[in-house]
Amino acid sequence: MMRTSLLLLFALALSWGAAGIGHAGESGEIECLKSSAFFAGPDSPDHFKYAPERDADILHLALDVTPDFTNRTIGGTTRITFKPLVKPLEELKLDAVDLTVSRVESSEPITAYQVTGEKLVVTFAQPIPPDREAWVEVTHSAEPTEGIYFRTPEMGYLDGDTHLFSQGEETEARHWFPCFDSPNDKFTSEVTCHVPTGMTVISNGRLVSETEDTATGLKAVHWSQETPHSSYLITLAAGYFKKLEDRQGDTPLAFFTPPSEFEEAGNSFRDTKDVMAFFEQEIGVPFPWVKYDQVCVNDFVAGGMENTSATTLTDSTLFTEATENIRDSDSLISHEMAHQWFGDLVTCKDWSHIWLNEGFATYYESLYNGQKNGRDAMLYEFYGRARMITGMSDDVNSIVRRNYDNTSEMFGYLAYPKGSWVLRMLRAQLGDELFRRCIKTYLERHHHANVTTEDLRAVIEELSGNSYDQFFDQWLYHAHHPELEVRYSWDEKTKLARISIQQTQKLSDRVLLFNFPWTIRFKGKFGTEDRALHVKQKEEDFYFPLESAPEIVRLDPDYTLLAKVNFDPPGAMLDAELADSTDVLGRLLAVEQLAGKQSREGVEKLKRALNSDACFGVRLESAKALRGIHSEPALEALLDSTNQPDARVREQVYAAIAGFYDPKSRAAQLAMLAREKNPAIQSIAIRELGTYPEMDRAVLTQYLNSTSYRNSLASAAISAIRAQDDPAWIKPLQQNLLQRGADYPSREFARGLSTVAYLGRDQPDRSATEEFLLGYTGSKKRPVRLGAIEALGELGDPRASAALEKFALAREGTPEQTAAARAREAIENFRRPVEGLSNLQKEFLDLQKENRDLRKDFDALQKKFDALGQKPAGGKKSPSPVKTSKQPSTS
Ligand SMILES: [Zn+2]
Numbered sequence: 001m002m003r004t005s006l007l008l009l010f011a012l013a014l015s016w017g018a019a020g021i022g023h024a025g026e027s028g029e030i031e032c033l034k035s036s037a038f039f040a041g042p043d044s045p046d047h048f049k050y051a052p053e054r055d056a057d058i059l060h061l062a063l064d065v066t067p068d069f070t071n072r073t074i075g076g077t078t079r080i081t082f083k084p085l086v087k088p089l090e091e092l093k094l095d096a097v098d099l100t101v102s103r104v105e106s107s108e109p110i111t112a113y114q115v116t117g118e119k120l121v122v123t124f125a126q127p128i129p130p131d132r133e134a135w136v137e138v139t140h141s142a143e144p145t146e147g148i149y150f151r152t153p154e155m156g157y158l159d160g161d162t163h164l165f166s167q168g169e170e171t172e173a174r175h176w177f178p179c180f181d182s183p184n185d186k187f188t189s190e191v192t193c194h195v196p197t198g199m200t201v202i203s204n205g206r207l208v209s210e211t212e213d214t215a216t217g218l219k220a221v222h223w224s225q226e227t228p229h230s231s232y233l234i235t236l237a238a239g240y241f242k243k244l245e246d247r248q249g250d251t252p253l254a255f256f257t258p259p260s261e262f263e264e265a266g267n268s269f270r271d272t273k274d275v276m277a278f279f280e281q282e283i284g285v286p287f288p289w290v291k292y293d294q295v296c297v298n299d300f301v302a303g304g305m306e307n308t309s310a311t312t313l314t315d316s317t318l319f320t321e322a323t324e325n326i327r328d329s330d331s332l333i334s335h336e337m338a339h340q341w342f343g344d345l346v347t348c349k350d351w352s353h354i355w356l357n358e359g360f361a362t363y364y365e366s367l368y369n370g371q372k373n374g375r376d377a378m379l380y381e382f383y384g385r386a387r388m389i390t391g392m393s394d395d396v397n398s399i400v401r402r403n404y405d406n407t408s409e410m411f412g413y414l415a416y417p418k419g420s421w422v423l424r425m426l427r428a429q430l431g432d433e434l435f436r437r438c439i440k441t442y443l444e445r446h447h448h449a450n451v452t453t454e455d456l457r458a459v460i461e462e463l464s465g466n467s468y469d470q471f472f473d474q475w476l477y478h479a480h481h482p483e484l485e486v487r488y489s490w491d492e493k494t495k496l497a498r499i500s501i502q503q504t505q506k507l508s509d510r511v512l513l514f515n516f517p518w519t520i521r522f523k524g525k526f527g528t529e530d531r532a533l534h535v536k537q538k539e540e541d542f543y544f545p546l547e548s549a550p551e552i553v554r555l556d557p558d559y560t561l562l563a564k565v566n567f568d569p570p571g572a573m574l575d576a577e578l579a580d581s582t583d584v585l586g587r588l589l590a591v592e593q594l595a596g597k598q599s600r601e602g603v604e605k606l607k608r609a610l611n612s613d614a615c616f617g618v619r620l621e622s623a624k625a626l627r628g629i630h631s632e633p634a635l636e637a638l639l640d641s642t643n644q645p646d647a648r649v650r651e652q653v654y655a656a657i658a659g660f661y662d663p664k665s666r667a668a669q670l671a672m673l674a675r676e677k678n679p680a681i682q683s684i685a686i687r688e689l690g691t692y693p694e695m696d697r698a699v700l701t702q703y704l705n706s707t708s709y710r711n712s713l714a715s716a717a718i719s720a721i722r723a724q725d726d727p728a729w730i731k732p733l734q735q736n737l738l739q740r741g742a743d744y745p746s747r748e749f750a751r752g753l754s755t756v757a758y759l760g761r762d763q764p765d766r767s768a769t770e771e772f773l774l775g776y777t778g779s780k781k782r783p784v785r786l787g788a789i790e791a792l793g794e795l796g797d798p799r800a801s802a803a804l805e806k807f808a809l810a811r812e813g814t815p816e817q818t819a820a821a822r823a824r825e826a827i828e829n830f831r832r833p834v835e836g837l838s839n840l841q842k843e844f845l846d847l848q849k850e851n852r853d854l855r856k857d858f859d860a861l862q863k864k865f866d867a868l869g870q871k872p873a874g875g876k877k878s879p880s881p882v883k884t885s886k887q888p889s890t891s
Contacts, residue, residue, distance in 0.1 A: 002302060047405065051184040055085060061080050063189070064077050066218070067150075067195065069150065074144065075142070078140065084134075095174035096140070096174055101140050101178075104138050106137070107135045111124070138178050155780035158258070158260050160240055161239070161261075166234070166237070166307075167312070182230075186228035191234070193238050194219070200240070202256060204225035206224050248272075248287070254294070268319070297313070338363075348452070349450040355418075363424065389417055425475065484565045488500075488569065497549075499553075500541045502540075514535070516534070518534070518535055523552040524548055525547070553573065569593070581614060591625050594625060595624075607640065616649055638657050642668065654684045673689075689720055690723035701732060707743075711744045715744065715752075718752050722755045734756055750788070754791045766799075770797050773791050773792050808821075808823035
């Protein structure tokens with residue numbers, strides 16, 4: 001899965017791709033709520049998570065459903081075939097949340113069934129003996145808030161685009177059909193869905209039939225997944241879709257979008273065939289399923305979800321050619337496709353091993369990047385990830401761990417980018433050929449089954465003949481990475497290069513001293529010499545005899561170690577590195593060093609790199625470095641470098657210029673706006689112009705009311721309006737949102753609401769703004785509804801608090817409790833005490849404590865008196881030794 005909550009994080013990781021990774025949608029919000037509701041302390045047994053026990057082996061699940069698009073409900077039957085495992089089975093327990101169950105039948109006599117909030121429990125008259133095949137058939141219906149998501153005109157989506165989609169990962173399947181809803185069981189499945197005749201149904205596996213029923217006017221579409229997979233990978237997408245088709249070898253490929261978005265489908269679909277061909281050759285195992293469909297849906301709850309043979313994608317991955325190479329869908333397409341092997345064919349046994357899904361998908365995504373865009377582009381991607389990982393604060397969790405509160409915690413930077421880095425390091429140690437053989441064996445040995453990290457280690461040890469205990473222990477079962485302080489010196493008399501390496505990471509029972517092979521490359525008149533070393537001490541010196549002093553000392557030239565390295569080579573060495581066309585990493589590191597130097601000479605070097613380096617990544621980093629230096633010459637260098645044919649670099653140069661609050665910067669953005677055609681770059685100028693008070697209101701109004709793909713220019717205008725912070729914008733913005741609301745993606749629209757609130761926050765009369773925002777708290781688009789609630793919090797009008805209170809009360813304990821929690825948060829936000837008030841509170845708390853201490857003393861005294869058979873003076877048993885005249889203010 002690709003999540004939106006990671007989007008911001010990965011945006012920092014330079015070239016993670018523009019596809020938008022994600023899970024900040026509906027289910028993500030629910031997870032947040034779960035974490036606060038079920039927080040278990042680190043010592044609690046609930047804090048440790050294991051795969052659930054299995055009493056029965058599920059063999060097959062057949063789902064037959066009919067959605068009601070008007071009432072947004074779904075009902076039907078689920079027939080589950082199973083065999084008891086080991087012991088006679090008295091009860092079959094299935095996961096089922098918020099399902100109405102009207103009937104349960106079985107091949108075995110049953111005495112009763114119970115529906116609890118979380119489970120459906122079927123009790124058999126006689127225990128079913130192990131290995132006897134049996135079935136239960138459940139008739140159920142649901143008005144789901146998870147698991148199935150409707151997108152209909154009543155909710156504000158386009159009429160001709162009506163559709164629904166499912167989301168299984170991590171534990172949503174149980175919200176629309178009963179099942180064993182954990183990854184550690186695999187079974188075959190079939191889905192039959194009854195829809196109006198003009199609609200399309202997409203599901204896992206092979207299309208068996210499409211039959212029309214004249215009585216109901218519906219058609220039944222029957223799909224069959226004939227090799228086993230886990231419940232979270234069962235999918236259903238149904239509605240109005242248009243389709244593109246292709247073929248890779250014998251595998252049919254299809255790409256679906258809602259009809260109104262079909263024009264852009266080809267842009268995102270175009271590399272699918274190429275990705276599959278590359279993966280089949282690289283992985284060495286043919287694509288494991290009978291077909292591969294990709295379906296774009298509105299307001300998806302993630303960036304992408306790798307359902308078996310039928311991936312769901314966010315429609316925000318679609319893009320127009322106008323954005324040039326700034327946007328593509330390659331990283332998303334390749335990530336989800338890689339999951340078809342890693343995640344779907346072999347599946348982590350439980351979420352503690354989720355890196356076996358996500359780390360692999362992220363790693364193979366990069367391999368495809370390398371295949372398509374060259375090795376330098378791939379190295380730049382790993383460079384970005386390494387900077388992100390080594391820049392994380394509080395990095396004390398291991399990749400594989402059981403001490404988490406909710407599963408969504410596991411879908412973070414440890415599983416994705418760090419997981420991909422672990423595979424990169426493994427490959428470096430094993431070599432390409434052996435690495436490939438290990439991965440192929442791992443897939444072949446465990447196909448259609450579950451895996452743990454130990455299964456991978458076992459294959460690697462078997463094929464390499466080596467122990468990988470330490471590698472797995474330090475990188476997967478312990479946290480962090482080496483932090484290295486490296487110093488270099490040359491002794492001309494002995495012709496020895498000395499390299500001192502110190503591991504400075506804070507050691508604990510979670511973070512070890514690392515043990516790793518490393519290479520140092522010396523370049524000079526003598527040519528290129530690679531010297532291998534093994535780092536395992538906290539501090540160690542290494543000596544290397546060379547013919548003459550090296551011109552370049554490059555640590556880890558093949559980039560095989562995830563580490564934070566502090567190494568400051570002499571200036572002449574940096575120049576040589578920056579000029580080395582064979583070594584993109586060396587050039588990136590040289591740019592990083594120059595970024596920390598304020599000299600004019602350094603600026604000149606960065607400017608040269610920005611305009612002439614062969615790798616776009618080095619050009620991007622040079623622009624960022626100039627922005628970071630933030631001197632007059634740095635701005636001049638950027639202003640001289642706007643003529644960039646590569647749109648990604650042009651975008652970065654203008655973003656860097658926008659970092660300077662300067663009339664020259666403003667003039668450059670205006671000039672760009674007049675000639676630039678790329679909306680992604682135009683948006684930078686529009687946003688930045690908002691930060692200047694002399695911004696021409698007419699220009700901003702023009703962009704606010706402009707028409708562009710996904711309304712991106714109007715969204716940029718909203719950012720500018722926010723920066724202007726002028727209440728005069730409230731009315732025109734409200735009007736724009738009212739009239740053009742349907743043109744915005746839901747989250748951009750929600751940002752518009754937030755901006756209205758922000759502009760109105762200090763107005764003496766906020767009632768009209770409040771009323772405007774309250775109108776959207778009933779929106780059927782969840783991002784809009786939640787955006788409106790947050791905006792009301794931002795508005796900070798105490799009268800809005802009453803409305804929010806009512807809103808929360810009506811929803812608590814219902815499936816809408818996420819919205820209720822947001823409302824409570826919003827209320828809290830504007831109840832947060834002002835500074836003076838909090839001092840008063842502190843004073844009160846201090847007095848309370850003093851009071852308690854005095855009471856303790858008094859009690860002790862009283863006991864002594866009692867023991868002596870005396871009463872204290874006054875004889876009162878509940879004295880109030882301190883009276884406070886100050887009371888905390890509770891507004
Ligand atoms: Zn993924």
